[in-house]
Amino acid sequence: MTTPDEARAELLARIRTSDQPQTVLRSPELRELADNIKDLQPEERSGAGKALNELKQELLRAIDERQAELDEAGTAPIDVTAPWDVNSKRPDLLPTETGTRHPIATELERVVDIFTRMGFDAHESRQLDDDWNMFGALNFPEGHPARDGYDTFRTEEGFIPPAHTSTMQNRVLKAGKAKLEAGGQIASISYGRVFRNEDVDVTHEHTFYQVEGVFVSKDASLAQMLGVLQSLFETYFGQKLKIKTQPAYFPFVEPGLEFLIEKPAQLGGKGGDWLEVLGCGMIHPNVLLAADIDPTEYRGFAWGGMGDRMIMLKYGIEDIRHLESGKLAFLRKFA
Ligand code: DAH
Numbered sequence: 001m002t003t004p005d006e007a008r009a010e011l012l013a014r015i016r017t018s019d020q021p022q023t024v025l026r027s028p029e030l031r032e033l034a035d036n037i038k039d040l041q042p043e044e045r046s047g048a049g050k051a052l053n054e055l056k057q058e059l060l061r062a063i064d065e066r067q068a069e070l071d072e073a074g075t076a077p078i079d080v081t082a083p084w085d086v087n088s089k090r091p092d093l094l095p096t097e098t099g100t101r102h103p104i105a106t107e108l109e110r111v112v113d114i115f116t117r118m119g120f121d122a123h124e125s126r127q128l129d130d131d132w133n134m135f136g137a138l139n140f141p142e143g144h145p146a147r148d149g150y151d152t153f154r155t156e157e158g159f160i161p162p163a164h165t166s167t168m169q170n171r172v173l174k175a176g177k178a179k180l181e182a183g184g185q186i187a188s189i190s191y192g193r194v195f196r197n198e199d200v201d202v203t204h205e206h207t208f209y210q211v212e213g214v215f216v217s218k219d220a221s222l223a224q225m226l227g228v229l230q231s232l233f234e235t236y237f238g239q240k241l242k243i244k245t246q247p248a249y250f251p252f253v254e255p256g257l258e259f260l261i262e263k264p265a266q267l268g269g270k271g272g273d274w275l276e277v278l279g280c281g282m283i284h285p286n287v288l289l290a291a292d293i294d295p296t297e298y299r300g301f302a303w304g305g306m307g308d309r310m311i312m313l314k315y316g317i318e319d320i321r322h323l324e325s326g327k328l329a330f331l332r333k334f335a
Contacts, residue, residue: 004048004051004055008058011055016062022063037052104209107310108209111211111232111306112191122189123189124191125167125212126167128161129159129160131158133171134150134152134162138290139251139284139286139287139290140251146249146250146251150196169190170291172188173290173300174291176214177292180216180293185220189211194209202319205323208320212304213228215228216288218298222301226243226259233261233277236310241262242261243260248279250279252283253280253282254282254284257279260274260276260277277305277310279304280301280304282300283302308323
C-alpha cells in the first residue's frame with residue numbers, strides 16, 4: 001500500500017518535469033490513496049483524509065509553479081543562434097553527451113575531397129527519383145531483365161528511391177553539355193544513399209552508399225579511367241595498390257568492367273586477395289544521346305560503387321547492418 005509520503009516525492013518530481021503538470025492529479029497513485037481510505041478503520045480515516053488533502057494542496061501549488069515556468073518559457077524569445085542548451089529552462093534534463101560524426105560522413109567527405117582535388121565537382125545524389133533517370137536514360141529498355149537486378153523499391157505513385165547513384169548521370173550530363181561546347185570537359189561525382197529491396201544480412205543492407213563518377217571529353221579513354229580510379233584508392237589507403245578489371249555487364253557502359261584492388265597490406269592484405277570495389281566502363285552512346293551529347297564527337301567513362309565496403313574494410317567492420325543501426329555502442333567507437 002502506497003503511503004502519502006511515498007507518493008509525494010514521486011508526484012512532485014513528475015510535476016517538475018512535465019509539460020502538462022495538471023495531468024499528475026489524475027495519476028493512479030492518487031486514486032490508490034483515496035481508495036485506501038475506505039478500507040481503514042473509522043478512527044483512522046479522518047487523519048488519512050487530512051493527509052491526502054494536504055498532499056493535494058501541495059501538488060496544486062507545485063503545478064501552479066511549474067505552469068508559470070512553462071508559460072514563461074513559451075513566451076521568452078528564443079535565440080536560435082545560441083549554443084544548444086542556452087534556451088532550456090532545465091538544462092539538467094538535457095542529455096549531457098554531445099554526438100560524434102558518423103563514420104560514413106567522415107569517409108564520404110574524404111572521398112569527395114580526393115576527387116575535388118583532382119578537379120571533379122561533387123554533389124549529393126537524390127533520394128527520390130523517377131523511372132527515366134533510374135533506368136530509361138541509362139539504356140535499360142522497358143521490360144529488360146537487367147532492371148530486375150536492382151531490386152528497386154517504388155512508391156504507389158511510381159517514384160523510386162534510387163537503387164544506384166547512376167540515377168544522377170543524365171542530369172550531370174545535361175548540366176555539363178555547355179561546358180563541352182565551350183571546349184571543356186565534364187568531371188563530376190555524385191555521392192549518397194541508395195536503396196534496394198534486399199534480404200538483409202551481414203553483407204547486405206537495404207540502405208547503403210555509393211559514389212558515382214562521370215567524365216566526358218573529346219578523347220576520354222579507359223586508360224584515363226584506370227588512372228583516376230587507381231589514384232583514388234591509393235590516396236584513400238595511403239599506399240601503392242595493385243588493380244585489375246574483369247568484364248561485367250551494365251546497360252549504360254560498353255565495355256563494362258568490374259574494378260578490383262588488392263587488399264591493402266596495412267589492412268592485413270597478404271597479396272593476392274582481390275576486392276571488387278566498383279563497376280565502371282565507357283559510357284554507352286545511347287546514354288550520351290539521352291543527354292543530347294553527340295557520341296561521335298565526345299566520349300566518356302563512368303563508375304559507381306564502393307561506399308560502405310570501403311568503410312567496412314578500413315575499420316574492420318564485420319556487419320554492414322551496424323552502419324545504419326544507430327547503435328550507440330557502435331557509434332562511440334568513432335568518437
Ligand atoms: N550502378 C551500378 C550498380 O550499382 C554500378 C556502375 C557500373 C556504375 C558501371 C557506373 C558504371 O557508373 O559505369 O550496380
